[in-house]
Amino acid sequence: MALNINAAFDSGNILVESADDPRDIRLSIRKDSESDFYQWFHFRASGAKGTACTFRITNAAGAAFTGGWDGYRVVASYDRETWFRVDATKYENGHLIWNHAPEQDSIYYAYFAPYSMERHADLIADCLQYDGVSLEVLGQSVEGQTIDCLTIGEGDKTIWVIARQHPGESMAEWWMEGFLARLLDEEDEVAQQLRRDVKFRIVPNMNPDGSRHGNLRTNIKGANLNREWGVATPERCPEVLCTIAAMDADKPVLCLDVHGDESLPYNFIAGAEGIPGYTQKQADDLAAFLTAYKKASPDFQTEHGYGLSPAGTGNLTMCTNYTAHRYDCLAMTLEMPFKDNADAPDAAEGWSPDRSAQLGGAVLDAMADVVGQL
DSSP states (O other), rough: OOEEEOOOSTTOEEEEESSTTTTSSEEEEEOOSSSSOOOOEEEEEEEEETTOOOEETTTGGGOOOOOGGTTTOOEEEEESOOOESSSSEEEEETEEEEOOSSSSSSEEESOOOOOHHHHHHHHHHHHSTTTTEEEEEEETTSSSSSEEEEOOOOOSEEEEEEESSSOOOTTHHHHHHHHHHHTTTTTHHHHHHHHHHHEEEESSSSSSHHHTTTTTSTTTTTGGGGGGGTTOOTTTTTHHHHHHHHHHHSOOOOOEEEEEEEEEOOOOOOOTTTSSTTOHHHHHHHHHHHHHHHOOTTTTTSSSSOOOOOOOOOOTHHHHHHHHHHOOOOEEEEESSSOOOSOOOOTTTSSSSHHHHHHHHHHHHHHHHHHOOO
């Protein structure tokens, strides 16, 4: 059987330059829609069972975050459920290269474990089987996919949690699975209390078009959603526009925006310290949340992360800065690694869907600790 490489499926992304010689398979990553960003890849290789293959992404040097390749290992799966790391991965002379001999006729390789739009539909449907869960379609994407928002809880304080503004950061929706599973656990006392005290508005996937097309950072119009807050138009970025309208009608006391970071091998939170008028109350709430999340999860830390923006210089087109400024709330960006958690590495899987989900579940403890002061 001849070697075949294909990415014509949900979240697929790869261009084949040459695949005649399994020892020198040359590939490139397609750019995001109407954009120069690229880094996400996801494809299937078939017909190479038992064959020593060398895969080479030749345009890796032009990727959005080249620091993301250092120390990175490709993920692979035979069944599309269990994803493992390919140890023989290296970044050399501008190429991302990995050596692997597939054990089956079909294998999938990806930048991180994908989260398909089909699985997203299952997630929404599963959540709606629980009492007290409702679905609101906030609007539609450029291509007409729904921007799904789950409402859970009956309290008089509203917490917004959103994910996958950047579609290639699929760990964000794996995080959402863990978060939702615990929030809906009828035997979890923390979840029960939070549902009494809080109304959660939850958008598991802000960028369904980019997700389906295999983009890293943009929607189908080339809009980076996390630079569209307050400036989005119906034509270019309806996804953010409809979310802001819903937030205006149901203002948050806390907004958590869930992401992945290509370069840093840690889980961390970025706050809104740089916005104009950042208050001591916001700073105190953030400090309390960070302490509580660190206590709740051994995978969360506060030593490594982004530098603070000088006062008054925060970019208000980013979700965390925009929401903190507009609603005077505690707003944060959670970042997870594409690589591994350097503080607690996993040789087989690195940072993984399961660990993302565990971190998602643990956030309920942090929210429960601070909700009374918000």
